[in-house]
Amino acid sequence: MKQVSARTLLFFVLAAICVVLLILSSSGHMGAVEGAFSRISRPFLITSSGLGRQIGNVFTTARDLATLRARNQQLQAQADTLTIDNLRLKEVESENERFRTLLRFAQLNPTYDFRGGQVIARVIGKGPSNYLATINIDLGSEHGIQPGMPVVTERGLVGRVHKVGPVSSTVLLITDPSSGVQSLIQRNRLVGVINGRAGAPPVMDYIPQDGEVSVGDLIITSGLGGTFPKNLVVGQVVDVHQRDYEMFQQATIRPTVNFDRLEFVLVITNFKLQPGQPDELEGVG
């Protein structure tokens, strides 16, 4: 009887500590402790992450070999198609050059409507939780990183900085259910919101019913709300769900970024519109 009560007491004491920590941590009062831990654990995480990546590569290589033959045939067929497409695109390119001279403002403005420092960050660990899609990067407040900053790779949008320590940060991926990205379909500028889903590819919600969405459509950020810059590639439509009785249609998205093979990312530290940049640029695909 005494044993049970002592154990129960221990549980309640530890649970009370957890609740207090939960409240303090959620309100940002544990930043110093979390920062100190991230500073101490950073070298261990970098080392173990590198080791994990190498072990993972061994399994990935073995798995890749099994599918290599089929993939090779597929690629050969794609190469044939692309050769034909390439000839056609050269014609289109010369035509495009002529159009460019007419669209002077597009030539006078940069491709992206944001500017500022982009910092190369190293992914030091993937989030080990099944309920939170995150990665850790080796940049923190000491490098000018702040919560909310967009994170990208050359392939597209990764997510945004969720939590910042002195020398490392946690990035919430766009595949997390709590993530929402204001986006649009590049082809016809239909707007929607990309939401992550648990254990499934993200979806683009709130697409107007009267808009046409096709498999293969490219999705880019709309810049609405100011959370992300405009025109960042997010993914491609792989499936469309349209029901006549619903107010909106929905599209399943395949992100262009391969989250399983992330090693380096860019943190966009500033994406304010450049002075004098015309709003019309928004309309340029």
Next chain:
Amino acid sequence: MSNPTTARTPGPGRRIATDIYLTLVLLAGVLLVQTALLSRVRLLGAAPNLLLVTTVSWSLLRGVTEGLIWGFLGGLGLDLITGMPLGTSSLGLMAICFLAELGTSNVFAGNLMLPVFIVVLATPIYAWIVLFTEQMRGLPVDWLATSLHVIAPEMLLNALAVLLVFPALRGLIRAMGITRVGL
């Protein structure tokens, strides 16, 4: 004149300190494996939760009291690494320790299927506690989708993992000769 045999034997206080040190090193190792390696293993949309599996195994092998401490410290470590608010994982892990009580007084005690059964029970309980804290913080939680697409496969993966982890941990504890803390 002192007896040379007793002079070399460490005192009980020093022994407990050594055991705590060894346990903490083991726990840190589990966290590193979970973070660096298992987070890359995605099968059926989920990764095995080594910390949960070891918490259940530790509770079965060493008693609920030590399981509570293991779960509390391990949960704090996991939260610090994942960026979740401190205490989230600890609450879930400590709650599942009491499931080990099922194994101490029934006919299946000592059977390897017992940890499998408890891990299958513990996985959704832990997950729902974590999801509940997320919802309490105002984050959107899709209970049904998460249960079907994440928790269900994780139950399977954890059940497979405990078949390896439980005997390994039992052997390791015996080899290290860690003494039991009783309350």
